[in-house]
Amino acid sequence: MAYLLSQENFAKMSEYIYRKSGIFLEEDKHYEKLAKYIDTRCKVLNFDNFRKYFFRLRFEDKEGLEFQELMNAVTVNETYFFREKDQFEVLVNTILPELHRALPASRPIRILSSPCSTGEEPYSIVLHIVEEGRVVEQRDIEIVGIDIDSTVIKKAQVAKYNDRSVHAIPKNVLAKWFDKRNLGYELSKDLQGSVDFQVVNVFDKAQMRKLGKFDVIFSRNMLIYFDDASRKEVAMTFYDMLNPGGFVLLGHAEYMSRIVSVFKARKIDNTLIYQK
Ligand SMILES: C[S@@+](CC[C@H](N)C(=O)[O-])C[C@H]1O[C@@H](n2cnc3c(N)ncnc32)[C@H](O)[C@@H]1O
Helix, strand or coil, X not given: CCCCCCHHHHHHHHHHHHHHHCCCCCHHHHHHHHHHHHHHHHHHHCCCCHHHHHHHHHHCCCCCHHHHHHHHHHCCCCCCCCCCCHHHHHXXXXXXXXXXXXXXXXXXXXXXXXXXXXXXXXXXXHHHHHHHXXXXXXXXXXEEEEECCHHHHHHHHHCEECHHHHCCCCHHHHHHHEEEXXXXXXXXXXXXXXXXXXXXXXXXXXXXXXXXXXXEEEECCCHHHCCHHHHHHHHHHHHHHEEEEEEEEECCCCCHHHCCCCCEEEEECCEEEEEC
16 A cells, blocks of 8 residues: 655655754654554645645644644653662662752752653652652652653553563562553542643753753653764753753663763762762
8 A cells, every 4th residue: 555655755854853852763664653643634634745744744834733732643752660779779769869969958859851751760759759758748849740741641641551660660660650540540639640641742942941940850761762962962952951960861771971971970889979
């Protein structure tokens, strides 16, 4: 069956997606998925060719709804609780105590999870903080979770998870902070309001600026989908959003030293963290 999206137009679409979101789609891996998606959207919109769709996307999408649909379709949202767990331990054992000692007592510590996907990462931060207990008893900690995909942000706000999502949470922590439901686990209502979730594109400077300044930024397993120029742009955005002395944590396969040289690398218990 022929798709409405030709190989030539795949190049136009992937260039557009890359420019707007940093997500880099390769023809041999992603053509079929994107072509099926365009066929589905054209059917919904009653368009009989790709050109009409592409025109709508670029020039008739004032509220960004078509772009949002597209982003929801092309993102890879893989995540689970306590993924790369050593970083959460470094957060509660080293980073938060250091920040607590250094910052004026009245001001909250602010943590950004960018991207947060369906919420497992920022909620893992919350779970580590409440389980560890020391800093949170003495000062406010604000946690913001952002993602370009609006469907994952909705799921994060509902905070209901399946077995796969929670498999790495120790049994006692799971029993304490989740209610077992027929089809999975719901995060305790006490913790559900603990993260401020927002749909934000990391390349949208105005949206990012509105979030304010942070002391810690988790950015794990997103930069791997970008090329070098986009990684650099996002790393510098994070640099600008961090307070002096603030920290960045990347995924295990991501190295700041290969992206920009403005951060100091520190190794704590075999975990690499980066400091402004
Ligand atoms: C693989 S998930 C990583 C989630 C979590 N940080 C983790 O490590 O488990 C990658 C997420 O990046 C998001 N993403 C991709 N491009 C983005 C952009 N330009 N702005 C914000 N989020 C983006 C995707 O929607 C997806 O949910």
